[in-house]
Amino acid sequence: MNYASDPIWWHLKKTIVRDLASLLTAPSPWISSAELPVSILLGNEGFRFLLSLDEQPDNLYLFLKQHGGYQTHLGVYAERLLYYWFLHAPHSRLIAHNLPVQDNQRTVGAFDFIVQLNDQIFHLELTCKYYGSQSDKAESFIGLSKADRLMDKMHKIKQQLALSIQPAAESTLKDLMLEPGMLQHASIIRGMLFTPSANQHFQAPLHPLCWQGRYIENWAEFEFQEHHRFYVLDHLSFLSPVRVSSNAIVNFNQIKQIRQGMIALVQQHADGYWHEVERIMKTDQHS
Template sequence: MRNDSGQQAYGELIETLREAPVRDLAWLLLSADLLSAARFPAALAHFDGVQAAADIAAVSPQGLPPAPLPGVAEPVFHSRVLHDWLLACDANPEPLREMLARGESHRLGRYAEQLLHFALLHSPRFDLIAAGLQVRDVRRGNMTLGECDFLLERRADRRLLHWELAVKLYLFVPPEVPSSPSSVLDERAIQFHWLGPNLADSLADKVARLLGHQLRLTSLDAARSALPAPGPWLPQVYLKGWLFHPLGQRGTLPQVASEAHGRGWWATLDEWWVHAHSMLPGRQTSQRRQTGAWAMLPRSRWLAPARVDACAALSLDAMRAHIEAHWRERGVAEPLLIVSLARRTDDAAAGDWFECERGFVVPDFWAPRARHRIEELRERADAAARRALAQTADDGAPSI
């Protein structure tokens, strides 16, 4: 977990940055991980501020780390170099914007890949060897096995690293009615109850794909001809995101999740409406004028905490009307990410509003569909596991 000074410095930096892509870049590089380095069964990647004892020894003039470190490296205060570089990017965002314009930035995952790609090209800690490398099996007609997001070399010790990047937003869907007090969800079941807002996948699916496929790409015999160096490659997970708990509740966290994860809520429109009204201060107070604003975030702005122009900040009543109009115009009620906003009275740009908290407003039918989707995803995963087991048995059977 980040120390207090690191959290404070990161928060101050995010509020200082004005350009949306630079804010997203800072969030991607410096925000808390979605996974726990101590409990996830694979190594986590960090862009800056994290080194194991062996890494520090490799660059320390005395050959020893300056202070005892725990057995598992965790994020610590980011470096002044990175801080100053992000401020420079904010002052001149054109190079970043030009790179984003060349890519597929309308998809959140691809957008995050472009951001990290840009950062790695400018990093003093890493040499980027390849990005988005397609791995194919030449022995099976060049069948695509997958894509390595980033292959790089760490300058401190020349270690070859294979990074798999993902940005995920998951909502916890509690079981409808526990069958008995003893029906406690196990780790895998809990992961299935964390679903994406569009119900396409779950945390369980992502963990399984990372461990069972993506992180194994650079170790496959069939991939060696496609790799720029024979290795060995150290696979690491770069997973950022937000976890959304039911409004007014605490969702059951899986063991693999970081306690410091980015946090939000989800609720139906009426649930949010009642809650938001209950949180309003007195109607004539200056505090209400400072904190009574809301905004809806487009998908492209789901990463960093929002900084919103005054013209985009809505009153509570206008926010509800905007949600209802959006659903009506689209012809379908989809989960929408909204943020409550506050104005920093000591900020030079008095017109800007800053995110206080975020949450998904979902249609009434979303939770029942989500519970049904959990069962579908679990059955699909179980069927895939059975096929893999059968294939393994067939591959190991003696020929006749």
Template sequence: MDYVPPRMDWYYKHETHRGACMPQSDPPALLLKELRHPRVRDLFWACFSAPLMLNEQLPGVSAPVTNTAFTLSTQRQRWLQTLDTNPAPLLEHLEQNAATRLGLYFEALWHFFLAQDSEVDLLAHNLPVREGGRTLGEFDCIYYCHRRQQPVHLELAVKFYLQRRGGSSTWQDWLGPNSRDRLDLKLQRLLEHQSQLSRLPAGRAQLASIGIDDPLPEVEMKGYLFQHFREEGAGPPGFNPGRRLQQWCHHREVEALLAGSGEHHRILPRLQWLAPLFGPDSSASALEAGALLRRLSTHFAGPGSAQLVAAYDHKGIETRRFFVCSDQWPG
């Protein structure tokens, strides 16, 4: 039996819609000032910050798909503010879905939003697609959108890519901090494989088992792009013009990057890479430039991994973030 959604007549009186592929900017500063709980801020960033890439502006994609179409309505702002006051439901959800990897934490935030939001029904997530004992992939999220009266297959990704020093703006010159991941490979997998699972016979059969046929594919990639601090240029094709390129440097260049900044700093654990810092709580683990240099020197005395550093002003408001990589990166 096909999925039959409940009536949601109230929605059409309260919600407006903006096209999914209009350039969107970084998270609204006003709401960031209001939200204090770090998990609620991450939830806000995961679901309502501007996408990293605008899918319909990606060149050479044989099967284009849209970004998500969720707007930060007044109702959703109030929901986030209520959660900020009483985050227990979100914290309980995250505890039940404890994630040690950033991608899984990001997905768990999305699952909570889709399960709570009145506009949609979350029907399934992490739904595997198998054929002949082989796993072909999995559907990240299957939800029903009441506004569009349409089932949707949503693929999610949160990524951090650094432009190779002296590289071009093409996708293959944007690498993950570990230098093994590449933007071109990730986009190809998202757009050509993961988002197209519903076109495979095994994918259609799995969807039919939950009463879904022919869902609309969506892909949403969040994250940050980083450019060497001594280079300037545009982001890669399809990069959202409402987003700002961040910076990276080699360890030997940190003093030059910090020169005259007068900022405070925090080295961010991986699970704190999402929402920008904001407010007095940012002062925890504050490092002045000298302390940051000593901490990084100790870290890179061995084969240290790239470190993400947030810089913020005297009010605890993040002003920029940058990666510090080993002097051998990306080799």
């Protein structure tokens, strides 16, 4: 699936709002039995709220600046965006954020979010991951760092979701006037999977409708055309499809010098901006 072609991107222009929208609506890279449905996360008025934020994003900019959202770690940026959402979305009541759980003065974990959405209370865990592979086998997918493996993260988030039922969490929840049985635990898994075809028919546990990109180990594998233009993504640009001005784009001769990283293939639209049509993960097999 090419999530970059979703109609939502026709309406949203500001990068931070597009990033927030991606956290709310993008498909997960792998199947989680506990994945929070988009309809619950977005809510009935969620899209209207996103449109209003796109028109007046100053409060969101200020919130991210005040809460360290522009750090170089993508996970921190994504978490702060959802933090804002849960504080301000019409159907949401934030109960706790980044709440540590201790056992005999030893921290055994932390709740990413405890939040009430409509009439349900959730323990939510967020992760944003980008994995590539030459094959379609779940065990072969790794990140730009070879130590970052999809299967490891899949198991890790299951452990994180079990935090609310650990005995050590009981007193932490009691301080919030909650009991473990009152919470539903759910994941918010975002990111992409990259394969040489960029259009793989995945089988479980990989998500068949996930956002896909092209995996390249050598630039000679890329079928370059003279009109192609690109945008080189930094670590905080991964979340949503790229929309950039002309002064940010580069040509193939410039990107083929990149040994490892994430690049968007872009096309110019009627609004004058260059929009992502495909994303590439380039890895260096010698690193």
